Amino acid sequence: MKIGPYRLQSDAVLAPMAGVSDLGFRTLARRYGAGLTYTEMVSVCGLMHRNKQTEVLTLVAPCETPAAIQLFGSDPDIFFRAAGHEAVAKFDIIDINMGCPVPKVVSRGEGSALMKDARRAQDIVRATIEGAKGKPVTVKMRLGWDSVIAPEFARQMQEAGAAAVTVHGRTRKQLYTGRADWEAIRQVVEAVDVPVIANGDVKTAEDYRAIKATTGADGVMIARGAVGHTSLFAEILGQTPEVDYKADFTLQLSLLRQTFGDHVACMLLKPHLIAAVSGRRNAKELRLAVGTARAIEEIEAIVNLL
Ligand SMILES: Cc1cc2nc3c(=O)[nH]c(=O)nc-3n(C[C@H](O)[C@H](O)[C@H](O)COP(=O)(O)O)c2cc1C
Structure with a gap:
């Protein structure tokens, strides 16, 4: 899978997870063959205020090439400025969070709330690309707020310049309940030309093959299934790693x-x-x-x- 100019060594990638996707975890995932790792979601406002707790989230491990940071916020101007911030300049790829369902986040119009305002979401993508001087900018979304709108929304993100989209196969309303809808992710794959990364309920190498077959997606993102099991990335590559x-x-x-x-x-x-x-x-x-x-x-x- 290619994101902008970057050809990933594996199409299985480690998800951004707040409080979990630390530098050490990301290093292990890369060692076992994850094609890409992301920081946890980093607040664009926190970056602009030079908040120390935010800045520590922007450290990059030497093995992270290319390196990806995930940003969240709701104001295109702040995204523009954050994208040019020195802490973000170290990263090769910027991902924008349009999937977080947490009340504290959505009440400010951030995370999955952006799926209710495609025009603002497009402005954020455009502003980030401009601020990042053309670096690949990607979007991570859910299927929608309370119904499935991801195919149309992904098209709109592509139109704004997104280099790839990741789709978690649940709506915001579903939070983490039920099963991720892989068929709905397939509709996104059919709707856009940019690479699509399918996400939701992949715990084993078998799940990885099944989600790829069902969705036809270019890549697969794994979150919970990799916690305590980073060797999953090697298993996906057909290896039988000896885990120490x-x-x-x-x-x-x-x-x-x-x-x-x-x-x-x-x-x-x-x-x-x-x-x-x-x-x-x-x-x-x-x-x-x-x-x-x-x-x-x-x-x-x-x-x-x-
Ligand atoms: C503890 C935790 C923290 C998360 N934090 C983020 C985050 O910072 N950014 C984001 O886009 N998604 C976040 N997610 C969502 C995951 O990236 C992923 O979309 C979701 O867990 C579904 O994938 P899975 O079934 O492989 O876990 C988080 C999920 C969990 C469980």
Whole structure:
């Protein structure tokens, strides 16, 4: 799959996930063969206010070539300025969040609320392309707000200059309930010429093949299925990787500590550890130990058991 001038080494990509898509996780996903990794959603307003918590989200791992950042907001002018911001300049691809369903976000006209205002969404895409001086700008959307409008909406994003679109096969109203509608994603693939990345409910290499066959999409984005299971990207490439969880989590933890300090590093590693131990014989005890761990030494001790 190609996004703008960038030919990806795999068409399976790691999704942006707030609080989860940290630099360490993204590094592991790339090592196992993810074709692209995105930062979690970064507020364009936070960037303009030079908010420290926002800036830390814009760090890039050396292996992230090309590197993608996801921005969210609602004002085209602020997107224009954010796209030219030095923290964003390090990235090769800018993705715009038009899928986040969280009330705090949609109440400000951001995230999936943009699917109710195609003209504003188009203005944001155009302003971002202009601010980024022609870098590829992509859009991540849902199927719609409360009904399926993604084929038409994707066409409008393409018309505004989007280099690719990712479609999560649920409406905003559905949040994360039910099954992602892969047939509806197929309609988007048929509606546009730019690459489409299909997203929703891919947990195994088999799911990856099934979503590609059903949708005909150029790429597949994986979110929850990769948490604690970054080797999924190697399995998708037909490999049978020998996974050394201890080494992987030690690397992720050390990257997190360098970036965020010990306390935040512990908190950020927890969902990954909990996902990784599920299905193990002693999963219940391990989950409890992860949940109650406070100090870095406790987290390290659990990692050493893996
Ligand atoms: C904890 C969490 C955080 C998320 N944060 C973001 C985000 O920052 N930006 C975004 O576009 N989508 C975000 N999503 C949505 C995912 O990228 C993805 O679209 C959704 O989870 C469906 O894919 P999946 O079935 O592979 O999980 C998030 C999802 C989860 C579970």
